[in-house]
Amino acid sequence: MMLDVDFVRAQFPAFAVDSLRGQSFFENAGGSYPCRPVIDRLTRFYTERKVQPYGPYEASRLGGAEMDEARTRLSAMLGVERDELSFGPSTTANTYALAQAFRQWMKPGEAIVVTNQDHEANSGPWRRLEADGIEIREWRHDPETGHLNPEDLEPLLDESVRLVCFPHCSNVVGEINPVVEITAMAHAAGAFVCVDGVSYAPHGFPDVGLMGPDIYLFSAYKTYGPHQGLMVVRRALGTQLPNQGHHFNGEALYKRFTPAGPDHAQIAACAGMADYIDALADHHGLQGTPAERATGVHDLMRAHEVRLLQPLLDHLGAKNSVRVLGPRDAVSRAPTVAIETRHAGRDLAERLAPFGVMAGGGDFYAGRALQGMGVDLAKGVLRLSFVHYTDQADMDRLMSALDEIL
Structure with missing residues (x-):
């Protein structure tokens, strides 16, 4: 087909x-x-639902329901639980909030692995933690080809590494990195994994649950949607990290790492991305979950x-x-x-x-x-x-x- x-x-x-x-x-x-469904949903929200959501009156109820719909449908497509998906102002901002959580959680002398293949959004926030006594280890790509060799990661892994950060693919090198293999290596060493999917997700939503990383980030404005950052944080990690949101939101996993107030209209419009994927699936006769x-x-x-x-x-x-x-x-x-x-x-x-x-x-x-x-x-x-x-x-x-x- x-x-x-x-x-x-x-x-x-x-x-x-x-x-x-x-x-x-x-x-x-x-x-x-x-895509058109995103534009239509954004227009409808600004025209008919631009009120504080989750209230007792109809416009408010419908606005909240559309925000919930976006999280429910997109998380299902990504193969994760509904509350493991968060929306924030951008991937850069989301990564920064996560880095602050790791800064509070980690101890001096513990290590984070980053690459020199990354966009600055998935490198700079982690590198800044060096000022707090966190060791930063750089996994370097081949200077001729740009290839990120998993064999070069192994010597960097030991019991002090708490997090391994790398891109699903680089926004200039373009090579698709083997997320499943790298994630398995990091997990075997006792480390969590953060994958920057910004340059990969526009080419099709990955099954994050099947691949296994603990964090997966990408940008809706590159996946045919509004200017939002989407962030999957799996529960096993997210419940351990310190809450970065309002103290009264700390029990809600999807609110823990988005300290800013959400953009209600853009979150609701993200359901249009799910509309689009479903329309393509229906048109091409695709079945299943x-x-x-x-x-x-x-x-x-x-x-x-x-x-x-x-x-x-x-x-x-x-x-x-x-x-x-x-x-x-x-x-x-x-x-x-x-x-x-x-x-x-x-x-x-x-x-x-x-x-x-x-x-x-x-x-x-x-x-x-x-x-x-x-x-x-x-x-x-x-x-x-x-x-x-x-x-x-x-x-x-x-x-x-x-x-x-x-």
Whole structure:
């Protein structure tokens, strides 16, 4: 079975907007187009439910019910319990709140493992704990390929390590890391695991419960939704960490690590992401539990992306003036492709714009990863990132434009 891309694109109002016609969007790693169910739910909430939720009157009751619906349906798709899923203002803010909880919970001399492949959001907050006596150990990627080798993690693990943090895939290297294998290694050493899924989740919701990490984070605005950070914290860990919310919310797991007041409308609108996944599952005849249907949609998305990605990797790999970061095999990576040339990444992005290609250049908050691969941060990289709503016409436009500017 193949993904019905025409059906997919019909779910996104952006593709019917006159100002975006003839434009191909290749900066999806920075944020995706929102799907129609999310826009409709957000509009309805602001129009009909913009009151304090969970009150005794109808508008309030309905507002609270829509917020609950988002948590219930998305947690089921992710394969976790309803109260193990939290919503916060961003993944960066969510990680910072978690880091504060670990700072209070850990003892000086205990250790956290981080990588130099991460986006700063899943590296910086943990590294700051070094000022409180927490040892920070860096698991480094290969300087040539960007590959994060699990064998290099093993020497870093001992009884003092309490947490291992790594990305499901890097937002510049793109290689998909083996979450199940790494999680098993960390758990065997007695450590918990925090996975940054921001750059992976746009390519299909993972079954977090099946993979096994204790924390999994991603951003709704990159998974076709509003600007929220979604955070899974499994109960075995979450009940041990100190409460970071109001003291009277400490017994509610999903409130323990979101100290700010929730954005009611955006949480409610996140149910639109579940609407979208369900619509794709129904259209393609996928059956089973919510997690099984979401996995089926994930597989359709990934297969479509792989079909489009491999020709791009081959096309770029044939150019002597281009260094492609990460694997050249589409199956082993996400369709987030960073390239280094003698030109600054931002300059290349500007040169692509007249051809109808929307892309970005810079370091993408992944300075440690790029420096570890010898990239000059003053120049940065051109990043070309797409998702399952990208079609062959977009790819043809991109490769034609690249031939003109490189």
